[in-house]
Each structure stands twice: as structure tokens, then as C-alpha cells.
Amino acid sequence: MFAITEAAPAKINLALHVRHRRPDGYHELETLFAFATDGDVVTVETAKTNSFTITGPFAASLLPPVHTTPAKAGAQSGTGSDDAPNAPSGNAPWHGNLVTAATDAFTAAFAPEAHHAITLEKHLPIASGIGGGSADAAATLRALARLHGISATDPRLYAIAAGLGADVPACLANRTTLGIGKGDILTNLEGLSGTPLLLVNPGVAVSTAAVFQTWDGQDQGPIAEGNFLDRARASRNDLEPPALALAPVIAEVRTLLDAAEGVLLSRMSGSGATCFALFDSLEARDVAAIAAHARGWWILPTTLA
Known part of the structure; x- marks a missing residue:
């Protein structure tokens, strides 16, 4: 076969x-x-x-x-x-x-x-x-x-x-x-193929239904215009606040990624609890990966397709 x-x-x-x-x-x-x-x-x-x-x-x-x-x-x-x-x-x-x-x-x-x-x-x-x-x-x-x-x-x-x-x-x-x-x-869209990417999950499963139910219902406006990275940076994830309420450990992941050297963008993906960061170099990504792994969190060092 x-x-x-x-x-x-x-x-x-x-x-x-x-x-x-x-x-x-x-x-x-x-x-x-x-x-x-x-x-x-x-x-x-x-x-x-x-x-x-x-x-x-x-x-x-x-x-x-x-x-x-x-x-x-x-x-x-x-x-x-x-x-x-x-x-x-x-x-x-x-x-x-x-x-x-x-x-x-x-x-x-x-x-x-x-x-x-x-x-x-x-x-x-x-x-x-x-x-x-x-x-x-x-x-x-x-x-x-x-x-x-x-x-x-x-x-x-x-x-x-x-x-x-x-x-x-x-x-x-x-x-x-x-x-x-x-x-x-x-x-x-034209993306950022090859950009170093790190995914980090603190080992918490989050229900999509529960996150949407906790969303505050407020329309905060459309995604920004501009080139791809600029519009991503100027935008947000509206599900991050309700996910944080359900899984506060997400804030610890965000703090680690936000403070990493060489980070271009850090955010929670989807309804959580995985967060991601884009980096300006593979070396910077791997340093952050080591720090996240030391916390006992799941990591995936990769790149954007």
C-alpha cells in the first residue's frame, strides 16, 4: 500500500x-x-x-x-x-x-x-x-x-x-x-517566512467555549493596516484577558517572552494557553526557549512557514 x-x-x-x-x-x-x-x-x-x-x-x-x-x-x-x-x-x-x-x-x-x-x-x-x-x-x-x-x-x-x-x-x-x-x-497575505518562532505552553488546557463565554462583549475595533509585522504589533488578541482570568499562569509566560532579548512580537495565540514570540535571530529564540524550558513549560522552537 x-x-x-x-x-x-x-x-x-x-x-x-x-x-x-x-x-x-x-x-x-x-x-x-x-x-x-x-x-x-x-x-x-x-x-x-x-x-x-x-x-x-x-x-x-x-x-x-x-x-x-x-x-x-x-x-x-x-x-x-x-x-x-x-x-x-x-x-x-x-x-x-x-x-x-x-x-x-x-x-x-x-x-x-x-x-x-x-x-x-x-x-x-x-x-x-x-x-x-x-x-x-x-x-x-x-x-x-x-x-x-x-x-x-x-x-x-x-x-x-x-x-x-x-x-x-x-x-x-x-x-x-x-x-x-x-x-x-x-x-x-505576504507573511514573514523563516522568522524564528517560539511556542510556549505552561501545561494548562483552556476551553475555547469558556474563554468566549468570559469575553466582555466589547468591540475594540478592526485589525490595523500596514505591513504585516506592523499591523500584527498594532493589533491584539481579544481572548487573552478572558483566558488570563481562567489560567493566570499565562501572564507568567507573557512576562518571560516580553522580556526576552530580540523579541519582535509576543502574544497569546487563539484562546490559549499557548503563547508565542517572534525573534530577530535563532540565537535569541533559543535563549528564550532555554529559560521557558527551565520553568517546566512545553516549548517548540521553530520558524514561521
């Missing part, structure tokens, strides 16, 4: 403005999406029966939940409900994970007689503001498209992604974009 491997890199919200709550229950957003060069890995191949295996350092954190439907599986702005904690690693029941939801939707649209063996290498912490299951679902769609000879630009792939969760279309595009609406209406 021929296997296809696809990266599921960490998603970063360089800015995230919440404008208002929509009648459909989502929130109107403006966000600057960017992606790391590292993250999870998805491998798919054709098989006689469907199978789903989870490996990697965060495999034990993933539960294959029962009765999760594609329409509600992916959380708005990226995290919280698309990963579920407290289950063993290894072979997982087929239904319930965003990876298998993506596979079911793909096969229904493109290959109704096909079965697949899927392996997810889970390197990113769950419920952490950096894409989680959304990135995994998007990588699964890209891998299946390659396996079955479907164009990566086929509009049916985007429709499937949009049905899986608000962040999945951005993760499917896997490039720097401006996201509006639920975050799923995308405009390509």
Missing part, C-alpha cells in the same frame, strides 16, 4: 479581534493566521478496513470521543473542543475525532467505496490555541486529496473543511492569511 504523509503544523493567531456575537452562535472575527514549520503529522493509506492509530508524545492526552458530529467538532478560533483529554494512546475507535470526521466527509464526496488506515503523530498539546484537531483534520484532507488524485484547490475540499470547524479552512490553506467572518473567509 502507498502511504501519504502530510504535516499538520501549529496554527498561530498573530492577532485576533472579536467584533460581536453572531445570530448563529459563532463570533465575528478578524484574525491574522500564520503557521509554524513544525507540528503534528498525519499519514494515510488505502486499506481493507478503516483504522485510526494515535502515536507521539501527546497521544495519551487524546480521547476518541463518541457521538461527536462534524458540524460541532471544531471550536471557533481553533482549540478546546476539537481535542479531548484523558484516553490511552494506540488504536482508537474510528468515529469521534476530527481526523476521522474529515476522512468520512472526504470519502463520502470523493471515494465512497474506499477505506483508509490513518496514523496521527500528536506532537502538539491539546486545547492550547495552536490548531489542534483543526490542523490535523486539514492535513488529513490534503493527504487524502493527494492519495486519490484530487486537486488541492477543489472547492469541495474547502466546503468539507468549513463544515468541520471554523479554523479548518485556514489550516487547509496552510499559509499566512487574514481571516474574517468565523475566521473562515480568507485573504492571502
Whole structure:
């Protein structure tokens, strides 16, 4: 059998403005999406029966939940409900994970007689503001498209992604974009490819739903204009204050990153608790990584894609 491997890199919200709550229950957003060069890995191949295996350092954190439907599986702005904690690693029941939801939707649209063996290498912490299951679902769609000879630009792939969760279309595009609406209406942007990037998570899972519920409901205006870095710096993450109320340790991460030498921008990503910093050199990034690691926090030294 021929296997296809696809990266599921960490998603970063360089800015995230919440404008208002929509009648459909989502929130109107403006966000600057960017992606790391590292993250999870998805491998798919054709098989006689469907199978789903989870490996990697965060495999034990993933539960294959029962009765999760594609329409509600992916959380708005990226995290919280698309990963579920407290289950063993290894072979997982087929239904319930965003990876298998993506596979079911793909096969229904493109290959109704096909079965697949899927392996997810889970390197990113769950419920952490950096894409989680959304990135995994998007990588699964890209891998299946390659396996079955479907164009990566086929509009049916985007429709499937949009049905899986608000962040999945951005993760499917896997490039720097401006996201509006639920975050799923995308405009390509020239980003900062190669910029040294450090992700830091203090080991706290934060519920996206709880963060949105704690948001103060105040529209503080749109994302700034200008070149990419300037507009990111002049903008903000409106979910950081409510996330701080739920997980005060985020402030400690921000303090460490804000004070680091060579930092260009430091902020919380998504609904937290992962924070990021962009640096002017790999050396500066690595010094900050050592300091964060010494606190017992999860780190990912990487670069922007």
C-alpha cells in the first residue's frame, strides 16, 4: 500500500479581534493566521478496513470521543473542543475525532467505496490555541486529496473543511492569511517566512467555549493596516484577558517572552494557553526557549512557514 504523509503544523493567531456575537452562535472575527514549520503529522493509506492509530508524545492526552458530529467538532478560533483529554494512546475507535470526521466527509464526496488506515503523530498539546484537531483534520484532507488524485484547490475540499470547524479552512490553506467572518473567509497575505518562532505552553488546557463565554462583549475595533509585522504589533488578541482570568499562569509566560532579548512580537495565540514570540535571530529564540524550558513549560522552537 502507498502511504501519504502530510504535516499538520501549529496554527498561530498573530492577532485576533472579536467584533460581536453572531445570530448563529459563532463570533465575528478578524484574525491574522500564520503557521509554524513544525507540528503534528498525519499519514494515510488505502486499506481493507478503516483504522485510526494515535502515536507521539501527546497521544495519551487524546480521547476518541463518541457521538461527536462534524458540524460541532471544531471550536471557533481553533482549540478546546476539537481535542479531548484523558484516553490511552494506540488504536482508537474510528468515529469521534476530527481526523476521522474529515476522512468520512472526504470519502463520502470523493471515494465512497474506499477505506483508509490513518496514523496521527500528536506532537502538539491539546486545547492550547495552536490548531489542534483543526490542523490535523486539514492535513488529513490534503493527504487524502493527494492519495486519490484530487486537486488541492477543489472547492469541495474547502466546503468539507468549513463544515468541520471554523479554523479548518485556514489550516487547509496552510499559509499566512487574514481571516474574517468565523475566521473562515480568507485573504492571502505576504507573511514573514523563516522568522524564528517560539511556542510556549505552561501545561494548562483552556476551553475555547469558556474563554468566549468570559469575553466582555466589547468591540475594540478592526485589525490595523500596514505591513504585516506592523499591523500584527498594532493589533491584539481579544481572548487573552478572558483566558488570563481562567489560567493566570499565562501572564507568567507573557512576562518571560516580553522580556526576552530580540523579541519582535509576543502574544497569546487563539484562546490559549499557548503563547508565542517572534525573534530577530535563532540565537535569541533559543535563549528564550532555554529559560521557558527551565520553568517546566512545553516549548517548540521553530520558524514561521
